[in-house]
Amino acid sequence: MKFTNSTADLFIPDGSEIGAALSRTTHLCIGAHQDDTEIMAYHGIAECFGQPDRWFTNVTVTNGAGSPRSGIYGHYTDQEMQGVRRVEQRKAAIVGDYSAQIQLDYSSSAVKDAKQTGVQEDLLAILQAAQPTIVYLHNLADKHDTHVAVALRAISALRRLDPNARPTKVYGCEVWRDLDWVIDSEKQALPVSTYPNLAAALVGIFDSQVSGGKRYDLAIAGRRLANATFLASHETDEETSVTYAMDLTPLVSDPGLSISDFVTGHLDRLIQEIKGRISKFS
Template identity: 45%
Template sequence: MTPYIPDNQPLPEALSRTTHLAIGAHQDDLEFMAFHGILACYENPSNWFSGVTCTDGGGSARTGPFAGHTDEQMKEVRHQEQDEAARLGQYAAQYQLRHPSSMVKSTEGQAQLGKELADIFSATTPHTLYTHSPADKHPSHLAVFAATLKALRSLPKDQQPQTWIGCEVWRDLDWVPDDRKVAMNVSARPELAAELNNLFLSQIAGGKNYHHAIIGRRTANATFSNPHATDDATQLIFGLDLMPLLEDPNLSPIDFTLNLINEFKDEVQSGLSPYL
């Protein structure tokens, strides 16, 4: 479980400088959902971003130049793409745990991944953490969220982050009531966002124009975030404040998420009912 250190610093120092940590299921998830953290640390000697990618990428779709690749070849391509993103984004460290997706979704795999993530938290002690939203619709993303929660709850309070944000990937979060969502301004350095997104050529060539989709979502979030004011940002990523799940270790993440859905329902009802 030795991470890639782009600037070749000694391992303990490289990890301990981490201020922002992101945990994603797949190669490219970090760059799509946690660009806020990457921006906060890029060319900033006071902040350092580290990433964790949990799965191996072996089940990726493949067409074009990658059509003939075996699963093992795709794993290596995706591994290299993620490490290149870490180099370009000036990450403190990049872990690639290389688990099959089926493993992280199993009971045994959840236990193993949770232990690995707890060890990474202890080594990095970030103050800000990004991971998948519990309202995501990708099973592997939900499995990584669940393992992250279990890992965090196993740690003493002084090793838990001060901020934990669940980010949008395979389901956006524009439906979340405004006072319950975290709006992350990622308008700066659009050229860096484009370079990072386009590094994952194996996925774009596989039939998914992720770069345009991600930038389109961020632009839409900024434009449609407030119908009564001009835009303060050109790019926004929405997230959920997940700290209530740490502040109350007995709070079910299912109840937490369903409460958000009920708040959305109530907001729709109260907004529409005066006119009917």
């Protein structure tokens, strides 16, 4: 399989042929940076881990050049940091038993340029080969520009798939903005309590980020625990760890839907819920 960038990296942890590795994929994540997937799509990783009929494939779109760094990584150039992060992502694919790990090696600026078609074409080729049942994307209310841009390119690619080849579920997941604010009837609460050792290991692999100045290992565990605890006020906890997601499936099923209206509609319904509760007790 050829991609737009000759520097793209394709890694199959168990050594299978690329066609076989992609065609067996049932769960697929498209993330912006190295470690995004392990933060936002652990639900898919855990569902596939050790299951002969389920396979997780990860697509990392950017090269991760602009990440913050300190400690032993403080003097690393962007080029050196790209190399470190690429290796870390491969390590995560081994530990998580991924079917395939693809790193497309785009700059963030290229991804954010809607006129450049390379990202969308690469993603379309991957999706056509894999035809996953479940896809994980960044949520469209994320506050990281590159995350939103990657999600938009992915949705464009998904919309171009033959309707029969589209996934049955597309989740927009949490990284740089959580989704606690989505009203409960629309919130997708994805249980991620299984294999807590695996969940911790996958985030911990990215030492360039954790030791380099961002304690994602602690923050993600805390967010998932908080989600599980505060999900329902009048019920005991059913899970010890939960990831929230926004259901983006309608945007793929109906390419005519306005993406901005779809997302802001969630905000409108939150406002109405808040107003209704205040009015009820006033």
